[in-house]
Amino acid sequence: MRRFIILIFIFSAGLTKGQTDFSISQLAISDSSKAKLGLWVEQSFNSNVINNTVVFSLARKSGPTYQSMQNMRSRVQSTNRGGYNGYERIYYSQKLKSKIDSVNATGFLNVFTHRQLSTVFGEDPLRLIAFGNKDFAGKNANLDKLDLTLLQYTTIQFGYTVEKNGYTLGLAPGLVIGNKYGSIKSNGGYLYTSSIGDSLYTEVSGQWSQSDTSSKLIYDPNGIGASIDFFFSMPFDLFKKNENIGNITFEVNDLGFIVWNKNTLTYDIEGEYGWGGFKAPSLFDLNDSLIDLQRPNDVQESLLNFTNVGTKNTFMPMRISVRYQEQLSEKVLLIATLQHRFMSQTLPFLGLNQEIRMNDMSKKTGLNLRFYESFGGYNYLGLGSGISVAHPKFDVIAGTRNLVGLFNPEYFSGINVHVGFQWKFY
Amino acid sequence: MLFKSLKRFLLVGCALLMLFSCKKRKEGWPIDALIPMIDSQLDLKNIFEDDLVQVRENDLLHLVYENEILDLKLADDFTIPDTTISQVNEGPSFNLAWDKANPLISDTNESKFNITNANLTYALIKSGKIKFKVTSTISEPTIITYNMSSAEKEGKILLVSRNMPAGSPGNPVEIIDEIDLSGFLLNLKGKNLNDYNTIFYYFTVTFANQVSPSNLYNYTNADVVTIENSFVGINPEMVKGVFNTTTEKPDESSSEFDAFKQIRSGSFDVQKAKFSFEFENRIGVDLQGSVNKLTAINSKSKKSVDLKGDFIFQSLNLARAKEDYSLYQVPIIPSNSSYELSEENSNITDFIGILPNEVQFDMDFTINPLGNISGGNDFLFSDYGIKAKLNMSIPLNVRANDLELIDTVDFNLGDPDEGSELIEGGFVRVHAYNHYPFRAEIQIYTLNKDNVIIDSLMEVGSEISAGIPINKKVLEAKYSVLSAPVNVNKINLLYQAERAIVKLKFNTDGTEYNDLYASYNTKIKVVGDFKYRLIIK
Numbered sequence: 001m002r003r004f005i006i007l008i009f010i011f012s013a014g015l016t017k018g019q020t021d022f023s024i025s026q027l028a029i030s031d032s033s034k035a036k037l038g039l040w041v042e043q044s045f046n047s048n049v050i051n052n053t054v055v056f057s058l059a060r061k062s063g064p065t066y067q068s069m070q071n072m073r074s075r076v077q078s079t080n081r082g083g084y085n086g087y088e089r090i091y092y093s094q095k096l097k098s099k100i101d102s103v104n105a106t107g108f109l110n111v112f113t114h115r116q117l118s119t120v121f122g123e124d125p126l127r128l129i130a131f132g133n134k135d136f137a138g139k140n141a142n143l144d145k146l147d148l149t150l151l152q153y154t155t156i157q158f159g160y161t162v163e164k165n166g167y168t169l170g171l172a173p174g175l176v177i178g179n180k181y182g183s184i185k186s187n188g189g190y191l192y193t194s195s196i197g198d199s200l201y202t203e204v205s206g207q208w209s210q211s212d213t214s215s216k217l218i219y220d221p222n223g224i225g226a227s228i229d230f231f232f233s234m235p236f237d238l239f240k241k242n243e244n245i246g247n248i249t250f251e252v253n254d255l256g257f258i259v260w261n262k263n264t265l266t267y268d269i270e271g272e273y274g275w276g277g278f279k280a281p282s283l284f285d286l287n288d289s290l291i292d293l294q295r296p297n298d299v300q301e302s303l304l305n306f307t308n309v310g311t312k313n314t315f316m317p318m319r320i321s322v323r324y325q326e327q328l329s330e331k332v333l334l335i336a337t338l339q340h341r342f343m344s345q346t347l348p349f350l351g352l353n354q355e356i357r358m359n360d361m362s363k364k365t366g367l368n369l370r371f372y373e374s375f376g377g378y379n380y381l382g383l384g385s386g387i388s389v390a391h392p393k394f395d396v397i398a399g400t401r402n403l404v405g406l407f408n409p410e411y412f413s414g415i416n417v418h419v420g421f422q423w424k425f426y
Numbered sequence: 427m428l429f430k431s432l433k434r435f436l437l438v439g440c441a442l443l444m445l446f447s448c449k450k451r452k453e454g455w456p457i458d459a460l461i462p463m464i465d466s467q468l469d470l471k472n473i474f475e476d477d478l479v480q481v482r483e484n485d486l487l488h489l490v491y492e493n494e495i496l497d498l499k500l501a502d503d504f505t506i507p508d509t510t511i512s513q514v515n516e517g518p519s520f521n522l523a524w525d526k527a528n529p530l531i532s533d534t535n536e537s538k539f540n541i542t543n544a545n546l547t548y549a550l551i552k553s554g555k556i557k558f559k560v561t562s563t564i565s566e567p568t569i570i571t572y573n574m575s576s577a578e579k580e581g582k583i584l585l586v587s588r589n590m591p592a593g594s595p596g597n598p599v600e601i602i603d604e605i606d607l608s609g610f611l612l613n614l615k616g617k618n619l620n621d622y623n624t625i626f627y628y629f630t631v632t633f634a635n636q637v638s639p640s641n642l643y644n645y646t647n648a649d650v651v652t653i654e655n656s657f658v659g660i661n662p663e664m665v666k667g668v669f670n671t672t673t674e675k676p677d678e679s680s681s682e683f684d685a686f687k688q689i690r691s692g693s694f695d696v697q698k699a700k701f702s703f704e705f706e707n708r709i710g711v712d713l714q715g716s717v718n719k720l721t722a723i724n725s726k727s728k729k730s731v732d733l734k735g736d737f738i739f740q741s742l743n744l745a746r747a748k749e750d751y752s753l754y755q756v757p758i759i760p761s762n763s764s765y766e767l768s769e770e771n772s773n774i775t776d777f778i779g780i781l782p783n784e785v786q787f788d789m790d791f792t793i794n795p796l797g798n799i800s801g802g803n804d805f806l807f808s809d810y811g812i813k814a815k816l817n818m819s820i821p822l823n824v825r826a827n828d829l830e831l832i833d834t835v836d837f838n839l840g841d842p843d844e845g846s847e848l849i850e851g852g853f854v855r856v857h858a859y860n861h862y863p864f865r866a867e868i869q870i871y872t873l874n875k876d877n878v879i880i881d882s883l884m885e886v887g888s889e890i891s892a893g894i895p896i897n898k899k900v901l902e903a904k905y906s907v908l909s910a911p912v913n914v915n916k917i918n919l920l921y922q923a924e925r926a927i928v929k930l931k932f933n934t935d936g937t938e939y940n941d942l943y944a945s946y947n948t949k950i951k952v953v954g955d956f957k958y959r960l961i962i963k
Contacts, residue, residue, distance in 0.1 A: 054455065066456040066850070066957055132457030132958065196857050196907075197460025198951040277462035283950055286466060 022089060023323060023337075024172055025231045025249045027108040028161040029095045031424075038395075038422030040089040040112075045415040046378035046402065047082035049075045049126065052409030069130055071410050079145070080126045083118040083346055083378040096160075104163040110172065113179070113219070114254075115152035116317060118378075120345035121145065128191060138195035143204060146186035147345055151317065152179040153258060154219065155227060166235040166244060171228070178223025178258040181211040181314065199276040204269055204303055209312060212263035222263070227256025227316055238326055239334075246326030253319040260312045268306035273299055317343045331357040349377035351401070355388065366390035372401040382414050395422045454961035456850055463854070464952035468866070468890075468930075470822075470942065473831050478685060481944040482821070489820040494813055495681035495785055500674060500709060500793075501808035503543045506554075506660040511537045515631075517649035524645040526633040530568065531651055536617050536626040539657075545622035546667035547802055549612045554660035557604040560588070561652040563595045566643060567634035570601070570651075574627035576613040584610060584627075589634060595648045607660065614667070622667060629653060662808060669711050669804040671797055675790045683722070685818065686781040691726065692828035692931070693781060696820050697939050699774045701767040703737065704815040705744050708760045710805035713744035713812065714795040720816075722782035729780040735772030737765055744791075744812070749805060758810060778820065785816060822942035826864045826932040833928045849917060852956035854883070854910040858890040859903035861946035865892040867931040868908060872923035879927075881919040883910045890948065892935055899943065912956065 022040055029036060045055055049072055057064035089112035096105040122145025127135055159172030189204035211222040231251035235244045278294050280286040321339035328334050335353040340346070352373040359367045367389060374382035386399015400406070402414030470479050474489060482488045515531045524530060539546075560570055567590065574584040586605055593599035616624035631651055633643065707713055717740070720733040745761040753759070769775045791812060794804065856868070868890065870883040888908040893900035934940060 058455070063959060064455050069455055069457070129960070130455070130457070132459045132960070134458035134460050134955070137460060193460055196855070196951065197953040197955065198462050198465065198857060200462060275462055277465040277952065280464065280466040283464070283466045283468045286464060 022087065023231070023249065023251055023321070024108075024110065024157075024159060024229050024253065025161075025168065025170060025233055025251060025323070027091055027093045027106065027110060027159060027172075028104075028163060028168055028170060029093050029106045030104065030163065030168075033095070033424040033426050035092070035094045035425040036422050037092045037425075038090070038420065040087065040091075040418070040420045042085070042087045042418035043416070044086070044401070044418075045082075045084045045413075046382070046405075047080070047413045048077065048379050049080040049121075049413070050082050051075075051411055051413055052405040052415060055413075055415065056409065068410060072130060076123055076126055076130075078123050080121040080123070081119070081345055081347070081378045082121075083344060084116065086113075086115045088113050098162075100164075102164055106161045106163075108157075108159045108161075108172070110157040110159060110174075111155070112157075113152065113154045115150075115180070115218075116344060117148075117150045118345040119146075119148040125186070133191065133193045133200070134197070136191070136193045137197060138193070140190040140192050143186050143189040143191060143202075146184065146206070148182075148184045149343070149345065150180060150182035151314075152181075152218065153177060153223075153225070153316070154179060155254075157227075157229065159229070163233075166247065168231070168233040168249075170231045170233075172230065174227045174229070174256070176223075176225035176227050176256055176258055176316065177221045178211065178225060178260055179219055179221065180215075181209065181223065181258070181260050181264070181312075183207070183209045199274065201272070201274040202303075203272040206269045208267040208269055210265045211260050213265060214263065223258045223260035225256055225258035225316070227254050229253045229255070236324065236326075238324060239328055240326065246324065249321075249323040249325075251319075251321045251323065253321075254316040255318045256316045258314050258316060260314065262311050263309065264312045266308045266310075266312060267304050268308075269303055270305035271303040273302040315343060317341050330361060346378055347376050350375045364392060370397070370399055372399070374401055379413055382416070384416065386418075393424050393426075395424070396420070454848070454959045456957050457960045458852075459954065459956050459958040459960070461954035461956060461958070462951070463954050464950065466950050466952075468858070468948045468950050469862075469946070473688060473829075473932075474685065479822075485944045487822040487942045487944055487946075489685070489818065489822055491685040491818040493681065493683055493685070493785070493816050493818070495683075495787060495816050496676055496678070496789070496814035497811065498674065498676045498791070498813075499808070499811035500806060501662070501811075503672070503674070504541065504546070504662070504665050504669070504806055506539050506541060506546075506549060506657065506662060508656065508658050508660070509537065509539055510654065510656040511535065512652070512654045513629075515651040515653070517645050517647045519647050522645040524643040526566075526636040526641055526643050529630045529632045530564065530643070530645070530649075531629065531631040533629050534617065534626060535629060535653075535655070536624060537655075538616075538621070539614070539623045539625065541623045542670075543672055544665065544667050544669045544804070545802075546614050546665050547622055548664075548666040549614060549660075549662040550664040551607045551610050551612060552661045552663035552808065554607045555604045555658055556607060557656040557658055558602070559652075559654040560590065560601045561598050562590050562600075562631075562650075563593045563598045564590075564631070564643075564649050564651065565594055566592050569632050569634050571630045571632070572605070572627055573630070574625075576615075576626055577607065577610040578613070579610045590631075595650075598650075625657070627655075664805060664807050666710075666803070666805040668798045668800070668802050669793055669806070671792065671794045673790055673792045679788060680723075680784055680786040681816075683782050683785045683816075687783060688831050688833060689781055689829060691830045692826070693779060694827065694829050694932075695779060695825040695939070696775055697823050698769055698821050699778050700819045701772075701774050701777075702815075702817045702819075703765040703767065704817060705742065705763045706760050706813040706815070707744045707763070708747045708758050708807065708810035709793075709812065710746050710749060710758075710800070710803065711793050712746050712795060712799070714792040715742040715744055715789060715812075716740070716791075717742070717787065717789045719786070719788040721786040722777045722780055723784040723786060724780045724782050725784060727780065731773070731777045731780055731782075733767070733772060733774070733777050735767065735774075737767060737772065740765075746800070746804075749803075756807065756810070758807060778818065787814075789814070823939045824942065825934045825937070825939050827934070829932040831930040831932070835926050835928060836924070848959040848961065849912055849954070850957045850959055851913050852911075852954065852958070854912060855953045855955050856884075856888075856890075856908040856910070857951040857953060858906050858908065859949040860890050860906070861893045861900045861903045862942065862948060863893050863895050863900055863940040864932045864934045866890040866948075867933075869929045870910070871927040871929065872920060873925040873927065874922050875924045877925065880922060881916060883916075885909050885911065893946070895940060898941060900946065903947075903949065912954075 053068045054064040091110040093108040098105045124141040125146045128141045154177045155174040157172045157174035161170035187205040191202040233249040236248035237246040319341040323337045325335045333355040337351045340348040354371045370386040372384035384401035388397040397420040401416040405412040405414035480490045572586040577584040617626045748759040751757040891904045891906040
């Protein structure tokens with residue numbers, strides 16, 4: 001079994017590209033406290049091609065420089081991914097009385113918002129959008145690999161966990177409020193640019209959906225749905241076999257759906273359009289009225305085949321994960337998470353976390369340094385660090401999983417900031 | 427902030443679908459874009475007016491220009507002068523018991539107009555009037571009547587009656603009135619139809635009541651009726667008669683020649699040219715014309731060339747026009763005469779080679795040089811006279827020497843937020859496919875509102891390459907690409923511009939003359955090769 005898990009980790013590390021996430025197994029109370037109240041905020045962006053400077057510039061509305069965009073050229077691949085995930089979470093857990101002394105039961109309320117923008121581009125669409133059509137002079141830019149999804153939802157979750165002899169089972173159904181939804185999918189197409197650029201021609205096919213466009217505030221309810229999270233955790237020692245100081249957790253999150261309201265727009269994109277410049281019988285006949293007459297205002301009409309307004313059902317981006325945690329020594333804790341989130345244009349993700357206690361074990365408050373290594377998700381590799389404070393009455397955690405992209409934003413990707421705080425009540 | 431960032435990312439894919447749609451926001455990112463801007467042509471129609479270039483035999487182009495240099499009307503020489511005729515009708519020197527059944531005054535008046543250059547027999551009046559003033563001392567109401575049987579309109583003669591109240595020697599009564607003569611045809615042959623320039627009419631005074639208070643009127647020398655007739659502003663539409671032999675010299679002596687008006691400097695040499703001097707006579711008289719001098723003037727280059735050849739000082743006989751009232755509207759069949767000029771009988775290629783913008787001339791016309799040979803049937807319609815046209819036909823077998831075409835166009839880039847503000851740099855590329863066997867240097871200057879040049883757009887030396895003739899004909903267009911750099915500074919200057927001067931300079935390589943064919947053109951494709959800030963809608 002141990003070899004099997006190691007193999008999985010090695011295999012996943014070769015494939016994956018990404019980031020980590022919160023686990024509802026953390027909401028179970030396993031120590032002597034009776035209740036806890038916590039906050040968790042995490043913002044992440046990562047990509048295997050879009051560098052941090054470009055992201056920062058777009059966020060600041062200042063626009064990236066030409067050189068910043070050009071720095072991405074060498075990173076373009078046949079499949080290019082980018083994704084943003086943001087969480088704001090508040091939770092309360094209460095230890096519940098159990099008729100059997102050996103069974104620990106916890107009930108919890110977990111309210112969180114998850115917003116996600118994820119996209120996957122083929123090489124041509126990315127080159128076209130990021131660098132322009134000049135690269136494609138005299139040839140087609142194929143537009144057949146493009147998938148982009150925006151999603152934001154807020155979940156109100158009531159959960160219950162039971163633990164006996166180190167085995168824990170948790171279940172958390174939730175009410176989901178859909179806030180925003182948008183999706184663009186290409187079924188194929190191309191843009192042809194003539195060799196000197198004197199004509200453009202495109203054929204496209206795809207869909208474009210968007211939740212209620214009249215909604216302005218980001219938490220406006222535009223859909224309703226339901227979800228369920230559940231996990232199972234069991235003792236498991238990978239390195240110190242049979243000492244029962246480690247565990248492995250299997251977890252499923254966001255298994256559910258959202259029904260977006262009747263104002264949801266769906267565009268069926270199917271069409272072609274050509275443009276060869278303003279035509280005039282003579283160069284000197286090119287006047288304002290002729291230009292106004294030929295102004296390409298009909299692009300949208302030429303490409304949008306059908307527009308539908310009505311409800312739309314979507315599955316939520318379900319996450320499955322395997323989380324292994326073991327106290328390797330008195331001061332070193334190893335956590336490894338292998339996860340995958342569906343419908344997110346991401347690849348599986350492996351996150352490794354080492355927590356090293358910096359002060360003496362006799363101290364009541366533990367001061368820990370945390371180190372992160374990640375493989376996969378939306379990128380290849382992430383290195384980060386953080387701190388945590390463990391006090392009998394509270395826990396604090398803060399850090400980033402992506403330091404490289406912060407230090408060299410022109411050439412690397414990856415932004416992550418996470419902050420957690422929880423009070424414990426006895 | 428983050429959510430807005432998300433929203434932008436969501437819409438990234440729309441770029442593929444919306445091409446270059448843009449929204450007026452200052453975000454986005456710079457891309458290298460090739461944007462088709464203009465698909466057009468630059469050809470001879472840019473040098474000459476559209477209708478000047480015509481396709482003739484063998485697909486060869488000819489420059490054809492018709493220029494009316496003279497429109498001489500002679501109506502002023504045959505006008506009817508303002509004329510006033512007064513007549514006093516006094517009563518008898520002794521008292522008469524006048525039977526009121528009879529007109530008190532009945533008289534015929536005949537007057538001759540003072541017309542020097544013609545003996546007119548008819549005049550159709552376009553405008554003018556008779557003003558009359560009648561003063562009477564007759565002590566009973568009377569009726570005065572004009573009867574001008576020599577004036578006819580729509581089959582009716584001119585007949586006017588007015589009531590005149592009773593007057594007295596101490597208090598005479600007066601009537602002033604006028605009659606519009608428009609449309610009347612005046613017979614100017616006089617009462618006996620054997621005269622000319624003469625008008626006549628009858629004038630009668632009758633009693634309004636012939637029985638009350640008595641059927642007799644005591645007619646004395648105190649009864650005086652004075653009539654004053656004035657012909658005022660008589661403007662004939664047509665006159666007819668015998669026109670005297672006179673010589674007319676046009677008031678004007680120059681005419682604009684705008685075939686080359688868009689060419690500012692330089693020249694083009696032509697091997698052949700054909701001019702025809704056409705006269706159109708719409709006057710019913712024989713004419714003998716003479717062109718004493720014809721000079722081409724280029725006021726910009728200060729060059730002038732006098733036409734030389736047999737044509738100068740030659741007597742040109744122009745036959746008379748004919749009347750034909752079956753024609754619609756204007757009953758004139760004009761007489762046309764034409765005199766051909768070519769490089770064989772004149773220096774016409776030199777004449778045209780300076781690209782004149784004005785033609786000066788000295789010519790005169792003798793009317794009826796042989797006297798009255800028409801039997802009094804000379805005629806003149808006031809709106810029609812003698813026209814002289816200088817028609818040009820040049821086979822375009824040319825050689826261009828720094829031939830400059832300059833055109834000024836209004837320039838408005840629009841508001842800075844209409845998309846062009848998103849161009850951060852690059853070039854406007856002009857791709858030219860030229861058949862014409864001459865090269866063309868291009869420059870575009872922009873001017874501000876004070877007409878001061880603020881920038882030049884094209885790179886120095888930008889030149890469209892000449893087509894290469896094979897067996898005197900260019901079969902394949904020559905490709906060349908010209909560039910105009912674009913940067914933020916230039917774009918700012920473009921927004922300040924309100925006009926642009928487009929300057930083209932044509933030159934022919936070598937000394938050969940080259941035929942220009944109708945199949946020739948210069949395709950121009952303007953492409954933006956921009957660093958463009960792409961903003962997704």
